Amino acid sequence: MKYYLIAGEASGDLHGANLMKSILIEDPQADFRFWGGDLMQAVGGSIVKHYRDLAFMGFIEVILNLFTILKNIKTCKQDILEYQPDVIVFIDYPGFNLRIAEWAKERGFKTHYYISPQIWAWKEGRIKTIKQCIDMMYVILPFEKSFYEDKHEFPVQFVGHPLIDAIADHKQIMPEAFKEKHNLDDRPIIAILPGSRKQEIRKMLEVMLTVVDDFPDYQFVIAGAPSQDASFYTPFIKKQGVNLVMNQTYDLLSLSNAALVTSGTATLETALFKIPEVVCYKGSYISYQIAKRVINLDYISLVNLIMDKPVVTELIQGDFNTKKLKEELTEIIDDYKRAVMFLDYYDLEKKLGGKGASEKTAKLIIESIK
Numbered sequence: 375m376k377y378y379l380i381a382g383e384a385s386g387d388l389h390g391a392n393l394m395k396s397i398l399i400e401d402p403q404a405d406f407r408f409w410g411g412d413l414m415q416a417v418g419g420s421i422v423k424h425y426r427d428l429a430f431m432g433f434i435e436v437i438l439n440l441f442t443i444l445k446n447i448k449t450c451k452q453d454i455l456e457y458q459p460d461v462i463v464f465i466d467y468p469g470f471n472l473r474i475a476e477w478a479k480e481r482g483f484k485t486h487y488y489i490s491p492q493i494w495a496w497k498e499g500r501i502k503t504i505k506q507c508i509d510m511m512y513v514i515l516p517f518e519k520s521f522y523e524d525k526h527e528f529p530v531q532f533v534g535h536p537l538i539d540a541i542a543d544h545k546q547i548m549p550e551a552f553k554e555k556h557n558l559d560d561r562p563i564i565a566i567l568p569g570s571r572k573q574e575i576r577k578m579l580e581v582m583l584t585v586v587d588d589f590p591d592y593q594f595v596i597a598g599a600p601s602q603d604a605s606f607y608t609p610f611i612k613k614q615g616v617n618l619v620m621n622q623t624y625d626l627l628s629l630s631n632a633a634l635v636t637s638g639t640a641t642l643e644t645a646l647f648k649i650p651e652v653v654c655y656k657g658s659y660i661s662y663q664i665a666k667r668v669i670n671l672d673y674i675s676l677v678n679l680i681m682d683k684p685v686v687t688e689l690i691q692g693d694f695n696t697k698k699l700k701e702e703l704t705e706i707i708d709d710y711k712r713a714v715m716f717l718d719y720y721d722l723e724k725k726l727g728g729k730g731a732s733e734k735t736a737k738l739i740i741e742s743i744k
Contacts, residue, residue, distance in 0.1 A: 375401055375743065378459035379408040380450070380474065382428045382467030384570045384601055385639040387411030389489060389536045389732070390465050394419070396736035407457050409450065412600055422453050426601040428470070443470070450474055454483065461743045464508075465489050472503050479507035486739055488512045490530070494521045495671050501526045510742060512735045515680060516725050533734040534727030537639070540624075541646050542729055547625045556619050561593045562631035564703070567623065567644065569636035570599035572606065577656050578636045579610045584696040585703060586616055592631065592707075597623040632706050634699070641686065642676040645722055650706035650715050652699065653677070653688045680725055685718040 377397060381390040391413035397404050398417070406419025409428070415421050428446065447470065454462065454474075461484040464471035468491030475485050490513045493500045501522075504511065511530040513519055519532040552558070568578040579596070586594050598607055598620035607618050619626050623640075627633065627647040635641050637655040644651045653675040673679050677686050687702045689695075705711050 375403070375460040375740075376405045376407070376457065377461055377463060378454055378457060379406065379410065379414070379463045379465060380467065380471055381408070381410040381414065381465040382425050382470055384411065384425065384599060386465040386467055386489070387413045387425055387600075388540060390414045390463075391417050392536055392540060392732040393463070393465075393488060393735055396732040397740065399733075400736050400740050407453070407459065422450070428467075446470070447473055451477055454478060455481075460484065461486055461739060463488055463739065466491065468493075468497075468500065472500060472507070475507040476503060479509075484509055484743055486510045486512070486742070488735055489514055489536075490518050490522075494518065501528065504528065510738070512738065514726075514731060515676075516727065517680070531734075531738055532727065533738075534729070534731040535642075536731040537643055537646055538723065538726055539729050539732055541643070544624045544628070546628055547622075549629055552622075552625055552629060556595070556617055558595065558617060559593060561591060562707075563626070563629055564589065564592045564594050565626050565630040565633040565635075565644075565649070566594055566596045567633060567635045567640045568596065569638065569640075570601050572602065574636060575599070575602070575606070578654060579607075581656070581694055581696065581699065582634050582654065583610060583616065585700045588700050589703065593617065595619055595626055595630075597626050632703065634703065637674045637688070637690075639676070642680075645677045645686070645719050648716055648719050650712050651686050652702045652706060653686050654694050654699070655688070655690050656694045657691070677722060681718060681722055685715065685722070 379390050381387050387410045390410050394406055394414060394417040408414050408419060408421060409423050410421060411425045462478050464475055464487045466489040479485050485508050487508045490511055491500060505528050512533050513530050514535045519530055522528045522530045566582050568575045568582060593615055595617045596607060598604060598618050600621050604620050611618055627644060627649055630649050633644050633649050633651040635644050635651045635653055637653050641653050655674060675686055675688055678684055689698055
């Protein structure tokens, strides 16, 4: 059967790749065409456009790139018509995907959504579009099932979180080999995860690196995003002792003592590796002011949202500064604070429903379209 998948970000590329692998187990003759990234390409099939050309962050940034976005939507529609898939699988990325879904449903394509848009955070009105144009929704957060079924009377499948599979399948690198490869010494590692988009990385790294000199007993290592070239990070790595590791975030986290993490999927990945973290976020002033008025959440990190309490500290906008970052980093390298956080992390993993998200979703998709 023919599968058309659309992922617009690095996390979508990861989950899309794992879903494709699971589909191939159930349907060895599966043919894939997709919008995604290197991980999906490695599984096989044909890529239409790489997510690095799709990711625009913030309200203002979207407006400035509106012509490109509309051109991509037109290209996608035309490509689907030519490919004639048995099913379209949308992976998060709602601004783009819901537009395509509306169009695809009108033309009789089967529409499945893997990893729900975060309409429980903002743009809850999108539920009307979802009800009209999505045949099946697969949710990965425990509270999403209740949100859809109890609040909006729209049946969904809770499949568990695919990050649990991705981390469980990760092959642990030997610490000495990793340190030798990246010229690291024997000091404990503090990982820096500044995000995946250029504008995001620029904003985050500038502040994150200001605390390096305050922790001489630790070595700071930046996790380079797969969507960026190593050369992009060169201007930021002027401090002696700051290293860069490209495309090995899981290896880095598995050996880290603590982490500074930009809000997003990486906050959950860090927690599942049981690494104490400080969650950071800073957007443009206008984008932040708009977001503050339309987003109705007590927390921004997935860790705190799932646990419904402040497990990890969030430094947002004005609070994301050198003074507070130093204070919070000092906190999480304290043994007592770490012990409390570890216990919460174990509870978090239980809430996420265990392994098998990709496998469950693949089986449900195939059963449905057969």
